[in-house]
Amino acid sequence: xxxxxxxxxxxxxxxxxxxxxxxxxxxxxxxxxxxxxxxxxxxxxxxxxxxxxxxxxxxxxxxxxxxxxxxxxxxxxxxxxxxxxxxxxxxxxxxxxxxxxxxxxxxxxxxxxxxxxxxxxxxxxxxxxxxxxxxxxxxxxxxxxxxxxxxxxxxxxxxxxxxxxxxxxxxxxxxxxxxxxxxxxxxxxxxxxxxxxxxxxxxxxxxxxxxxxxxxxxxxxxxxxxxxxxxxxxxxxxxxxxxxxxxxxxxxxxxxxxxxxxxxxxxxxxxxxxxxxxxxxxxxxxxxxxxxxxxxxxxxxxxxxxxxxxxxxxxxxxxxxxxxxxxxxxxxxxxxxxxxxxxxxxxxxxxxxxxxxxxxxxxxxxx
Numbered sequence: 394x395x396x397x398x399x400x401x402x403x404x405x406x407x408x409x410x411x412x413x414x415x416x417x418x419x420x421x422x423x424x425x426x427x428x429x430x431x432x433x434x435x436x437x438x439x440x441x442x443x444x445x446x447x448x449x450x451x452x453x454x455x456x457x458x459x460x461x462x463x464x465x466x467x468x469x470x471x472x473x474x475x476x477x478x479x480x481x482x483x484x485x486x487x488x489x490x491x492x493x494x495x496x497x498x499x500x501x502x503x504x505x506x507x508x509x510x511x512x513x514x515x516x517x518x519x520x521x522x523x524x525x526x527x528x529x530x531x532x533x534x535x536x537x538x539x540x541x542x543x544x545x546x547x548x549x550x551x552x553x554x555x556x557x558x559x560x561x562x563x564x565x566x567x568x569x570x571x572x573x574x575x576x577x578x579x580x581x582x583x584x585x586x587x588x589x590x591x592x593x594x595x596x597x598x599x600x601x602x603x604x605x606x607x608x609x610x611x612x613x614x615x616x617x618x619x620x621x622x623x624x625x626x627x628x629x630x631x632x633x634x635x636x637x638x639x640x641x642x643x644x645x646x647x648x649x650x651x652x653x654x655x656x657x658x659x660x661x662x663x664x665x666x667x668x669x670x671x672x673x674x675x676x677x678x679x680x681x682x683x684x685x686x687x688x689x690x691x692x693x694x695x696x697x698x699x700x701x702x703x704x705x706x707x708x709x710x711x712x713x714x715x716x717x718x719x720x721x722x723x724x725x726x727x728x729x730x731x732x733x734x735x736x737x738x739x740x741x742x743x744x745x746x747x748x749x750x751x752x753x754x755x756x757x758x759x760x
Contacts, residue, residue, distance in 0.1 A: 423454050423455065423475035423476060423606055423607070423608065424454075424455045424456075424457065424472070424473065424474050424475055424476075425454045425455065425456050425457070425474060425475065425476045425477070425478060425606065426457050426459065426468070426469060426472060426474040426476070426477050426478070427445065427446065427449065427456050427457065427458045427478045427480065428458075428459055428460075428461050428464060428479050428480070428493060429442055429458070429459075429460060429461065429480040429481075429482055430460075430461045430480070430482055430483055430486055430488045431460075431461075431482050431483040431486055431488070432482065433482040433483040438482035438483060440590070440745070441480070441482055441588055442458075442480060442482060443721045443722070443725070443745060444588050444590050445478065445480055445507065445588055446458060446721070446724065446725075447721065447742060448588070448598060448599055448602060449478070449602065449606075450724075450742075451599070452599065452602055452606065452608040453608060454602075457472065457474070458725075461488055461490050461493060462490065464490055464492060464493040465492060466495075466496065467492075467496065469496045469497065470496070470500075474500075474502070475502050475503075475606070476502050476503045476504070476505070476605070476606045477497055477500055477502070477503075477504045477505070478504075478505045478506075478507065479497070479504070479505070479506045479507065479508075480507045481506075481507065481508030481509050481510050482508065484508065484509040484510055487510065494512055498514050501581070503581045503583070503605045503607075504581065504582050504583070505582075505583040505584070505585070505602065505605055505606075506519075506582070506583070506584050506585075507584075507585045507586075507587070507588060508548065508585075508586070508587070509522070509546075509548040510548075511584070515582065515584075518579060518580065518582045519550060519577055519579055519582055519584045520550040520551060520552060520577070520579075521550070521551045522548050522550055522551070523548075523549055523551050524546045524547070524549075525544075525546060525547040525548075525549050525573075526546060528543060528565065528566065529541065529542070529543040529566055530547070530563040530564060530565060530573075531563070531564045531566075532561050532562070532563055532564075532575055532593050532597065533561065533562045533564060534560065534561035534562070534575070534593050534594075534596055534597040534600075535593075535596060535597075535600075537592075537593045537596065538593065539593035539594060541587075541589060541594065542589070547586050547587065548586050549563065549573045549574070549586055550573070550574050551573075552573075552574070553574045553577075556579060556580075557577060557578050557580065558577070558604065559574045559575070559576070559577055560575060560576035560577070560578070560597045560598075560600055560601040561574070561575030561576055562574065563575050575594075576598065576601040578601060578604060578605055583601055585598060585601065616644050616645065616646055617638065617643055617644065617645040617646070618645070618646045618679075618718075618741065619631075619634070619645060619646070619648065620648040620718070621650075622647050622648060622649045622650070623649070623650045623651075623664075624650075624651065624652055624660060624661050625660075626664070628663050628664060628667050631667055632667055632670070635667070635670065635671050635674065635676065639674045639675065642675075644675065645671075645675075645676050645677075646676065646678070646679055646741065647668065647671055647676060647677070647678050648718040648743065649678055649680060649681060649707075649712075649714070650681045650682075650683070650684065651680070651706060651707055652703065652706065653699060653702035653703045653706060656706045656709075661710075662710070665707065665710035665711075665712050666710075669711055669712060672712070672713065677715045678712060678714045678715065679714055679715065679716050679717060679718035679739075679741045680703075680704060680707065680714035680716075680717055680718070681718045681719060682696065682700055682717065682719055682723070682729075682733045683696070683699055683703070692728075693728035693729075693731060693732045694732075696728070696729065696732035697731075697733075700732060700733050700736070714737070715738070715739060716737040716738055716739030716740055716741060717733055717734055717736065717737035717739075717740050717741070718740070718741035718742075718743055719734060719740065719743065720742075720743050720744065720745050721742050721743070721744065721745045722745050724742060
């Protein structure tokens, strides 16, 4: 399966992933605190949370994610955060957390609110919010347009700011209604009604985040990421694909799973020889951790040991991965981060599968 990765975002049909630095870069990226009220899995709020994490890390921002109910007074100052993101995933829960509200009010750095339930202080800074009933809007941003999926209700700032910057315009289906702003920045505060995983909405969202948190997206050439490569892949077909990419001078990366046994067989030799060929002709290799299933959940120690054995076998065959590739939920598990992701200089975050293996609520530091 092939998927095309533009700078920091790997676009696939119907989904998006992020190419993110797995460790701090030389210029010490800003540390952002992401506070969410609920995963709200029933309404796919976990996917929204994952998307926000991807967009922030794609901007070379270091992200610490915590559930609102776990926030304790003073965390914002004690963590030396340069920015705060509040994500409302389940408005009906109306979770109150006075310590966070008070600390956020006194925080002087950039602050972004996503979703409903703005505080009085936020509305004074950004503008009055009204809840738009179920309808479909067309989003326009940077000369591009996209129909947004109809929402039961959408929190919208009532009018464009007299001072500040607007990111995108929501155009209703009927001409009787006026256009409304999508994303807004006023002074050091920003607002987004929703986050959407594709198209024009991503452009508007990332543009707003980049300006608010003063993050410059490093320029890089488009990258074609070829995923699901294993020792059982048809090597002849893979070789034909790589030759075509080399001939057309297309930058590419291979996301590879490996083995820690039967590595003396001819099939494994052919597999690693093809990876060597890719490396010698301008391609790069990302090492993907072992596949987990519900009945084969590995402990952190087991994952670490298996990761090291498989990586050693690849290096013995002169295959040198430049980083780690994994589904997004690996970055939401502290044990998986420590066992695998933190051991690479770069991480290629792939889309989550429909079934995530015992993925815990993201409460850990995400780089």
